[in-house]
Amino acid sequence: MTTENTEKRPSxxxxxxxxxxxxxxxxxxxxxxxxxxxxxxxxxxxVFKTVSPSTEEVLSEIAQAGEAxxxxxxxxxxxxxxxxxxxxxxxxAKYLFRIARIIQERSRELAVLETLDNGKPIKETRDADLPxxxxxFFYYAGWADKLDHAGFGANPQPLGVAGQVIPxxxxxxxxxxxxxxxxxxxxxxVLKPAETTPLSALFFADICRQAGLPKGVVNILxxxxxxxxxxxxxxxxxxxxxxxxTAVGKAIARQVAGSTKKVTLELGGKGANIxxxxxxxxxxxxxxxxxxxxxxxxxxxxxxxxxxxxxxQDELLDSLKRRLSTLRLGDPLDKNTDIGAINSAEQLxxxxxxxxxxxxxxxxxxxxxxxxPSSGYWFAPTLFTNVTQAHTIARDExxxxxxSVLSFRTPDEAVAxxxxxxxxLSAGIWTEKGSRILAVANKLRAGVIWSNTFNKxxxxxxxxxxxxxxxxxxxxxxxxxAYLDV
Amino acid sequence: xxxTAPAAHALTDVTASDSTLRRFLHGLPGVDAVGLExxxxxxxxxSIKTTAKAYAIDLAISxxxxxxxxxxxxxxxxxxxxxxxxxxxxxxxxxxxxxAVCVYPDMVATAKEAVAxxxxxxxxxxxxxxxxxxxxxxxLADVRDAVAAGADEIDMVIDRGxxxxxxxxxxxxxxxxxxxxxxxxxxxxxxxxxELSTYDNIRRASWLxxxxxxxxxxxxxxxxxxxxxxxxxLLMLEAVRDFRAQTGVQVGVKPAGGIRTSKDAIKFLVVVNxxxxxxxxxxxxxxxxxxxxxxxxxxxxxxxxxxRYSGPDYVTVD
Numbered sequence: 187m188t189t190e191n192t193e194k195r196p197s198x199x200x201x202x203x204x205x206x207x208x209x210x211x212x213x214x215x216x217x218x219x220x221x222x223x224x225x226x227x228x229x230x231x232x233v234f235k236t237v238s239p240s241t242e243e244v245l246s247e248i249a250q251a252g253e254a255x256x257x258x259x260x261x262x263x264x265x266x267x268x269x270x271x272x273x274x275x276x277x278x279a280k281y282l283f284r285i286a287r288i289i290q291e292r293s294r295e296l297a298v299l300e301t302l303d304n305g306k307p308i309k310e311t312r313d314a315d316l317p318x319x320x321x322x323f324f325y326y327a328g329w330a331d332k333l334d335h336a337g338f339g340a341n342p343q344p345l346g347v348a349g350q351v352i353p354x355x356x357x358x359x360x361x362x363x364x365x366x367x368x369x370x371x372x373x374x375x376v377l378k379p380a381e382t383t384p385l386s387a388l389f390f391a392d393i394c395r396q397a398g399l400p401k402g403v404v405n406i407l408x409x410x411x412x413x414x415x416x417x418x419x420x421x422x423x424x425x426x427x428x429x430x431x432t433a434v435g436k437a438i439a440r441q442v443a444g445s446t447k448k449v450t451l452e453l454g455g456k457g458a459n460i461x462x463x464x465x466x467x468x469x470x471x472x473x474x475x476x477x478x479x480x481x482x483x484x485x486x487x488x489x490x491x492x493x494x495x496x497x498x499q500d501e502l503l504d505s506l507k508r509r510l511s512t513l514r515l516g517d518p519l520d521k522n523t524d525i526g527a528i529n530s531a532e533q534l535x536x537x538x539x540x541x542x543x544x545x546x547x548x549x550x551x552x553x554x555x556x557x558x559p560s561s562g563y564w565f566a567p568t569l570f571t572n573v574t575q576a577h578t579i580a581r582d583e584x585x586x587x588x589x590s591v592l593s594f595r596t597p598d599e600a601v602a603x604x605x606x607x608x609x610x611l612s613a614g615i616w617t618e619k620g621s622r623i624l625a626v627a628n629k630l631r632a633g634v635i636w637s638n639t640f641n642k643x644x645x646x647x648x649x650x651x652x653x654x655x656x657x658x659x660x661x662x663x664x665x666x667x668a669y670l671d672v
Numbered sequence: 673x674x675x676t677a678p679a680a681h682a683l684t685d686v687t688a689s690d691s692t693l694r695r696f697l698h699g700l701p702g703v704d705a706v707g708l709e710x711x712x713x714x715x716x717x718x719s720i721k722t723t724a725k726a727y728a729i730d731l732a733i734s735x736x737x738x739x740x741x742x743x744x745x746x747x748x749x750x751x752x753x754x755x756x757x758x759x760x761x762x763x764x765x766x767x768x769x770x771x772a773v774c775v776y777p778d779m780v781a782t783a784k785e786a787v788a789x790x791x792x793x794x795x796x797x798x799x800x801x802x803x804x805x806x807x808x809x810x811x812l813a814d815v816r817d818a819v820a821a822g823a824d825e826i827d828m829v830i831d832r833g834x835x836x837x838x839x840x841x842x843x844x845x846x847x848x849x850x851x852x853x854x855x856x857x858x859x860x861x862x863x864x865x866x867e868l869s870t871y872d873n874i875r876r877a878s879w880l881x882x883x884x885x886x887x888x889x890x891x892x893x894x895x896x897x898x899x900x901x902x903x904x905x906l907l908m909l910e911a912v913r914d915f916r917a918q919t920g921v922q923v924g925v926k927p928a929g930g931i932r933t934s935k936d937a938i939k940f941l942v943v944v945n946x947x948x949x950x951x952x953x954x955x956x957x958x959x960x961x962x963x964x965x966x967x968x969x970x971x972x973x974x975x976x977x978x979x980r981y982s983g984p985d986y987v988t989v990d
Contacts (some may be wrong), residue, residue, distance in 0.1 A: 198950050198953055199724065199728065199731075201718065201720060201724045202721050202723045204721045309717065464702070466701055466703055466704035466707065468701070468703070469703070469706075469708060521717070522718050618702035638704045639707060639710075
């Protein structure tokens with residue numbers, strides 16, 4: 187591995203630590219399951235611990251839902267469904283608006299909580315996650331009384347009980363993506379947060395109580411994969427929504443095959459970020475950085491493959507390396523931190539394994555000079571050059587701060603290489619030529635295509651994948667369809 | 673000190689003719705406005721506290737070109753400004769002097785006397801500042817006057833009309849002529865970015881100025897609606913960074929106009945630090961063209977030192 191050969195000098199303008207205060211959030215030593223409006227113990231009394239990935243400090247002990255709890259929660263959601271779905275849309279909207287406003291009011295607390303439990307920088311939870319969470323609830327609140335006009339015919343009906351399983355990379359945001367459209371359309375939900383990041387979902391349960399949401403409309407069941415499997419398999423669940431790995435997504439598809447359950451899956455990706463020689467180079471560099479290092483690259487739509495036109499490759503890589511050298515890795519609660527911790531030891535080991543495989547297959551590894559903290563789960567921003575389509579690191583999703591750089595000669599070659607993937611979730615196009623943006627976007631098989639930007643989200647915009655990146659759309663008007671009987 | 677003679681660097685061919693110059697400037701990478709502004713805004717969220725803030729405030733004070741450019745300027749006003757530049761905080765000798773005072777050419781001699789022996793430079797605007805609408809020989813006479821009166825630095829304005837008409841060679845030749853007339857004085861080239869209007873134009877003007885031998889590139893006169901912004905300064909810092917990488921010649925940057933608070937100044941310093949790098953964190957390479965900024969920096973400095981915010985009656989009004 188090559189790193190900057192010059193030792194990183196301490197800058198004259200060294201930013202002093204600027205930590206966000208932890209005292210704005212009060213984490214209880216233990217949390218129960220949230221079923222029928224109450225926090226309760228798991229039926230079998232099982233618990234698990236959630237740790238802060240940046241320090242390995244135990245944050246809290248969480249009840250672990252088993253099959254009996256899943257059944258209890260689904261029954262509660264079923265009981266609540268009748269009244270909830272019969273409410274006029276304008277009444278459901280009031281609850282959603284209320285939730286959105288409470289989230290805004292408590293956003294500092296929730297941002298600190300999310301940073302503690304997930305490991306991502308406070309800069310991101312404060313400026314990206316939380317504003318998007320609130321925006322999502324506001325957006326779907328607006329739809330609740332306008333479903334007749336959503337293009338699905340008059341008086342479209344909800345599905346019933348939605349079983350939702352979400353990942354750890356954007357814990358509260360993925361919850362918002364799932365719960366907001368489900369409630370707006372009149373469904374009730376049982377949601378399982380990821381085992382490494384259950385806290386913000388449990389705080390959300392408290393927000394539901396604060397908003398006076400009727401009991402049983404939202405149920406939160408922390409647990410591991412078996413909890414999720416029990417939820418997906420429960421016979422009284424009408425709708426399954428999953429965001430996570432392609433392997434688990436495939437298992438879910440097999441599980442629900444033959445049932446009447448409606449399914450949406452939002453799975454992995456290997457997004458191509460295509461930089462043409464007429465790109466705005468400095469902004470492209472920023473886009474590459476936010477494409478792969480946002481949230482430590484633990485983003486399903488990450489731009490993990492950089493496809494750069496060969497004629498500007500050296501120049502672009504020089505700029506990119508210089509830029510990477512300015513990234514600040516460290517305490518996620520520090521407001522100046524750009525790169526936080528990897529979410530878990532398990533994920534860190536997966537990243538490490540794939541990176542080693544990249545080296546073994548002959549790709550050239552580079553990282554800026556970067557000191558990693560001694561405790562917690564950390565991985566330095568990494569880029570690989572001399573990568574070809576045949577390399578594992580160009581094909582498999584790494585889900586970490588690792589960029590594979592490939593080159594192309596012509597627009598056709600760029601499109602062919604971008605599409606040459608089992609995934610089809612995201613892509614980016616960088617060029618100052620408008621006609622090229624349109625021509626290339628038309629040929630890319632990816633659910634989300636950004637031009638001259640990357641990793642920008644908005645509740646009004648549908649999101650979802652082709653091929654092994656899943657099916658169904660979340661966000662926008664399209665996102666309503668997944669929760670309506672149409 | 674790197675040489676700044678226009679013929680000395682690797683891009684000499686570019687300025688061989690009007691058409692080579694035009695091809696070069698139009699061949700520079702485009703600027704995506706949304707991306708540039710997003711980057712500047714994200715650097716604006718850096719949280720600069722305690723020791724870093726103290727460092728930044730002193731650095732910012734040392735980078736101020738304390739400016740008065742009014743029709744009502746008098747020798748008394750300029751002397752007061754000079755005294756302020758030399759000892760910004762009369763209650764605290766550890767406060768650094770500003771980099772320079774910046775005045776009209778007819779006030780240079782007065783300013784020189786006021787800062788004599790202090791190390792504070794005297795900068796003079798020239799070339800029919802701020803509009804620049806005069807014949808070249810008039811502009812050059814303006815420059816020679818200022819230099820003869822002892823100006824250490826000349827702040828010229830480019831001919832925006834010629835630039836916007838695509839007459840890059842005319843702009844180039846004027847800068848070269850002014851550079852020559854400036855002699856040993858360092859030359860700051862003002863683009864009036866608010867009038868150039870697009871980021872592509874600002875990038876082209878930056879390269880044009882540097883090719884013509886500018887020692888500094890400067891955003892604006894402070895006399896139009898849009899002056900220095902974090903975005904246009906970031907863009908110009910990218911230009912000086914890339915120019916040094918290609919030619920070995922380092923050029924300074926001076927945002928001017930509209931920077932009034934310590935918080936703003938610190939944001940600009942963060943942009944310098946994370947764009948061009950710490951080689952530019954020095955008043956030889958970065959300046960603030962400002963007047964009211966200095967008192968805010970001093971008040972913040974007092975607050976950091978004493979823990980109390982004493983208010984505008986505890987800094988001098990000049």
